[in-house]
Amino acid sequence: MPSCNNREIPLHRGRFLGGSSGTNTCFAIRGTKHDYDDWDLPGWSGEQFFAAMRKAETFHPKDWFQHDPKAHGTSGPVKIAPHDIAPITELMLQSYQSYGLPLHPDMFSTGEQPNGCGHALRTIHNGLRSTGADYVTNAHYTKNVETLTNTLVDKVTLEKTGDGGLRATGVELVCADGSRLTARARREVVVSGGAYCSPTILMRSGIGPREELQKFGIECRVDSPGVGQNLEDHVIAFIPYEVSKPGLTTDHLSWHGDAAARNLADYRKDGSGFLGAMPFGTFAYARLDQRLKDSSLWQEASAKASPGRDPMGLSQHQPNIEAFHTECAPAGFEPESGEASIFCTVVELFGPRSAGTVRLASADPHDNPVVDHNYFADSLDLEVLAEAAQFMNEIVMKGSGTAPVMKGSFPADGRHHAFKNREEWKPWLRDHCQTCYHPSGTCKMGKDDDKMAVLDEKCRVRGVQGLRVADTSVMPKIPNGHTQMPAYGVGERCADFMKESAKL
Incomplete structure (x- = not known):
């Protein structure tokens, strides 16, 4: 990416039952209803979608955590629980609040607070991560579900209908030994390959931008220019610090001495200890309008923004x-x-103005797609993230909880605490930013007059009967949170729509 000093940023995916929830950081952060x-x-x-996410979960409370009962489900496949925090997190909570971010303990479940700090729940219970695989295994296993592993989806099979249209009738698969198998569908096919793989499955099936398909000798069955476009993600940056007192972080449980061996022994014994948790602390949302009011980029974009929206397209409710x-290194x-x-x-960064693409490398399903996230192509994205870095640096170095114990930045030559403004942060961010693994939007839903909308509002592929997509690729705009719980919400809504169709 030229906008990131020509860096390549690794884009890992989870080759597990349950997909990338097998490798993610287990955060159950749902965004805002808005x-x-x-x-x-x-x-x-927002109300309907938060209800769908609640349907997916079984919440396991803890005595110390002040949760909102109305925000949680009690009978879904995905298990969710609070994370027991380390001393550094207690101090960060104080620092967040001293910088105008009030504490709302369960704010990342309710979707109602755009400015504040709280506890991010985890899809972890009793030392085990809970994933999308829990829908079809263990307590939720049913005999009418057959799962094929080490099996690659090539394309959806399309057949002409009597009226000259197209209908999805199955899926062509490539087995581990190279042999091919076709799974036939009596009613519908649902593609759920994620924002990188769902568009490429559609393109190999002949559904996508005509010119793109012709490059690889693929017959265009449905000219859908939005397939593989509108790729959005949340760009992030890790900023390291060292504290002066031992025991505040959990490094003694993770890196020091023989910690690794002890962790493994504890986990093998009863699932307890460091390996049964995800060592992140509390989270915060922030509005930065006032901090950005002196930015000429922000001012120019504000003059062109829609009524009630900031330059990132966000309202005051976001x-x-x-x-x-x-909580450790x-x-x-x-x-x-x-x-x-x-x-x-x-x-x-939320509300990114930069968008990327997912394209085919070839017609061979074994070839990874060509993904370009195009981070920072719009300069305002870097402006806002740089201000965020400066804001967070102030919270850490000057906040009431952390300032007394801060030793500085780590390693010694990365003197982030000395950066005085967003302009000093920008070069560093170009070299250190990375993906938050929230790709979305590449098979987006939309209204009939949106030519870039691949799907209608019921996740149905336009131009094909009996074919839907259900994953984060359907999102018209990336939500302001993490995408694990929204992915489950998309699945729940798609299931509702399929049941409606079955009744009809």
Whole structure:
């Protein structure tokens, strides 16, 4: 990406039952209700979508956590619980509040607070991560579900109908030994390959931009220019710091001495200890209007913004950024020697103006797609993320909880605490930003007059009968949160629409 100093950023995917929820950080952060109201599609209001996410979960409370009972489900396949916090998180909570981010403990479940701090729940219970695979395994396994592993989806089979249209009749698969298999569908086919793979499955099936398909000798059955377009993600940056007192972080449980061996032994014994948790602390949402009011880029874009919206297209009911922190040094930032106590803050951009693409590399399903996230192509994205980094740096270095124990940044040559403004942060961010693994939008839903809408509001592929897509690729606009719970919400809504069709 030229806008990131020509860097390549790794885009990992989860090759597991349950997909990338097998590799993610397990955060159950749902965004705000206003995010889904903005989709402006029937059946997808904030209230309806939050109800769908509640349906997916079984919430397991803890005595210390002040949760909102109305925000949680009690009978879904996905298990959710609070994370027991480390001392550094107690201090960060104080620092967040001292910088005008009030505490709302369960704010990332209710979807009603655009500015504040709270606890991010995890899709972890009793030391085990809960994933989409829980819908079809263990307690939710049913005999009418057959799962094929080590099997690659090539394309959807399309057949002409009596009126000259197209209908999805099955899926062509490539088995581990190279042999091919076709699974036939009596009613519908649902593609759920994620924002990178669903568009490429459609394109190999002949559904996509005509010119793109012709490059690889694929017959265009449905000319759908939006397939593989509108790729959105949340760009983030990890900012490391060192604290002066031992025991505030959990480095002594993760990096120091024989911690790794002890962790493994504990986990093998009863699923307890460090390996049964996800070592991140509390999270915060923030509006940055006042901090950006002196920016000429922000001022120019504000003059062109829609009524009631900021330059990022967000209302006052939506946050500009998310901030959170690790409770120990992540891999890549571990102590170089000794027993230092290190943690990282993370800043995340919401409402990105830059969008990317997913394209085919060839017609061969074994070839990875060509993905270009196009981060920072719009300069205002970098402007806002740089201000977020400066804001978070102030919270850490000057906040009432953390300032007394801060030793500085880590490693010694990365003097982030010395950056005085967003202009000093920008070059650093270009070199250190990375994906938050929230790709979305590449098979987006939309209204009939939207030529880039691949799907209608019921997840149905336009131009084909009996074919739907259900994953984060359907999102018209990326929500201001993390995409694991919204992915389950999309699945729940698609299931509702399929049941409606079956009744008809």
